[in-house]
Amino acid sequence: MKILVVGSGGREHAIIRKLMQSPKCEKIYCTPGNGGIAADGAECFNVGATDIPGVVALAKQVAADLVVVAPDDPLVLGMVDALQAEGFRTFGPKKAAAIIEGSKVFSKNLMKKYNIPTAGYEVFHDSASAIEYVKKQNTYPAVIKADGLALGKGVILAQNEEEAVTAIKEMIDDKKFGESSATIVVEEYLTGPEVSVLAFTDGKTVKPMISSMDHKRAYDNDEGLNTGGMGTVSPNPYYTGEVAEQCMKEIFLPTVNAMNAEGRTFEGCLYFGLMITPNGPKVIEYNCRFGDPETQVVLPMLDSDLLEIMLAICDHKLSDIEIKWHTGACTCVVMASGGYPLSYPKGLEITGVNKNGQVEGAEVFHAGTKLSEGKFLTNGGRVLGVTCKGNTLQEAINLSYQAVKKISFENAHYRRDIGQRALKALFDPSQFEYKQDLEDYLEENGIYIRQ
Ligand code: AMP
Numbered sequence: 249m250k251i252l253v254v255g256s257g258g259r260e261h262a263i264i265r266k267l268m269q270s271p272k273c274e275k276i277y278c279t280p281g282n283g284g285i286a287a288d289g290a291e292c293f294n295v296g297a298t299d300i301p302g303v304v305a306l307a308k309q310v311a312a313d314l315v316v317v318a319p320d321d322p323l324v325l326g327m328v329d330a331l332q333a334e335g336f337r338t339f340g341p342k343k344a345a346a347i348i349e350g351s352k353v354f355s356k357n358l359m360k361k362y363n364i365p366t367a368g369y370e371v372f373h374d375s376a377s378a379i380e381y382v383k384k385q386n387t388y389p390a391v392i393k394a395d396g397l398a399l400g401k402g403v404i405l406a407q408n409e410e411e412a413v414t415a416i417k418e419m420i421d422d423k424k425f426g427e428s429s430a431t432i433v434v435e436e437y438l439t440g441p442e443v444s445v446l447a448f449t450d451g452k453t454v455k456p457m458i459s460s461m462d463h464k465r466a467y468d469n470d471e472g473l474n475t476g477g478m479g480t481v482s483p484n485p486y487y488t489g490e491v492a493e494q495c496m497k498e499i500f501l502p503t504v505n506a507m508n509a510e511g512r513t514f515e516g517c518l519y520f521g522l523m524i525t526p527n528g529p530k531v532i533e534y535n536c537r538f539g540d541p542e543t544q545v546v547l548p549m550l551d552s553d554l555l556e557i558m559l560a561i562c563d564h565k566l567s568d569i570e571i572k573w574h575t576g577a578c579t580c581v582v583m584a585s586g587g588y589p590l591s592y593p594k595g596l597e598i599t600g601v602n603k604n605g606q607v608e609g610a611e612v613f614h615a616g617t618k619l620s621e622g623k624f625l626t627n628g629g630r631v632l633g634v635t636c637k638g639n640t641l642q643e644a645i646n647l648s649y650q651a652v653k654k655i656s657f658e659n660a661h662y663r664r665d666i667g668q669r670a671l672k673a674l675f676d677p678s679q680f681e682y683k684q685d686l687e688d689y690l691e692e693n694g695i696y697i698r699q
């Protein structure tokens with residue numbers, strides 16, 4: 249089969265590498281793609297990921313048997329509808345279903361209507377009412393969210409009244425995110441560990457993938473600005489069998505059923521951003537697509553054929569497919585450009601990788617890279633996702649960092665503590681008879697215990 253993948257990040261690279269393992273996969277095309285995707289033999293094009301007529305024309309040009317639309321914005325804009333109207337088998341939700349990510353007001357109202365656990369909220373269209381509400385509530389942090397897509401920057405956790413008022417004014421009055429922030433949601437602040445669960449669904453059956461944990465802040469110890477994600481681990485130790493069962497019953501099935509009841513059947517990958525609160529798991533956000541960088545640790549753990557799964561979803565036969573997962577763990581450490589998520593240079597040479605942009609013993613998923621005269625150059629904020637599987641989480645972490653050390657580019661920035669929070673959750677001090685053994689273990693494993 250000839251497959252066209254739309255997108256250009258580490259997530260798309262991970263999807264493409266997995267699709268290439270399928271015996272049915274003949275050829276992969278990608279637009280716009282990146283250096284690592286091209287080096288893996290996918291033919292890349294210059295059509296932008298949100299150019300709907302351009303992508304439809306490209307699908308015709310390459311006679312695609314399957315099109316996979318990976319990023320949020322083309323999904324929310326209706327790229328799947330346009331491709332399906334031309335007869336292309338397409339993986340991804342239609343516009344009517346992608347709204348689950350495209351509008352927070354929609355998703356919050358959906359959860360309220362169908363009793364799906366989430367943070368309490370109010371919706372505002374004008375800044376004066378929002379400010380009055382926040383002042384009256386007088387509880388901080390106050391969670392302020394833009395209704396629409398905002399490149400992952402539309403959530404502000406305001407620590408005091410001043411920050412809340414500034415955020416509200418910037419969003420509604422100054423239109424910081426254009427129409428996306430003309431309407432805002434002010435939400436109850438929840439606490440607890442976060443878990444990402446991606447789920448395959450054809451609208452009838454929902455099959456959750458292995459769980460994962462993102463690390464959103466730029467610096468170690470969860471300090472610094474929010475980013476698109478600085479690393480991930482899978483599985484997420486907070487997602488126990490019991491939590492998984494509760495999520496299936498109270499969140500996953502009710503969400504898929506709610507979308508059906510609304511006439512917005514969701515087909516594709518539905519992402520559940522969850523918080524395991526003292527009152528049980530609650531939805532923080534839905535995404536209408538594979539997460540980035542969650543996909544970079546989830547798909548390497550998949551022991552089944554991704555292409556078969558995608559085709560089964562297109563044909564509404566997901567219930568016929570058995571999906572298997574590897575045991576062990578997987579870690580992805582993101583190497584970013586110095587300065588990210590603010591401003592950063594591009595075009596710096598990446599050294600230490602082979603001619604395919606890989607290093608031995610790891611899978612290097614390229615995000616912001618380009619291939620120029622046989623050299624890989626940086627071309628974005630998040631540059632590479634260095635990924636390793638291990639028999640244990642500790643082994644996966646060690647292997648990923650060993651691989652990271654082999655790669656360099658000027659001012660490369662990466663977190664040193666990817667997976668430490670998960671390790672701490674797994675860690676059982678009762679197994680140590682002597683305090684000294686425990687301290688040695690912590691030192692050897694580089695585990696710091698945060699109080
Ligand atoms: P999002 O961009 O929607 O993934 O949100 C970014 C981050 O903000 C989430 O990963 C959470 O850490 C945090 N967040 C969002 N909503 C809430 C909430 N209601 N309570 C506490 N933290 C939240």
Ligand code: GLY
Binds near residue numbers: 400462477539542
């Ligand atoms: N890693 C979070 C997201 O994909 O939105």
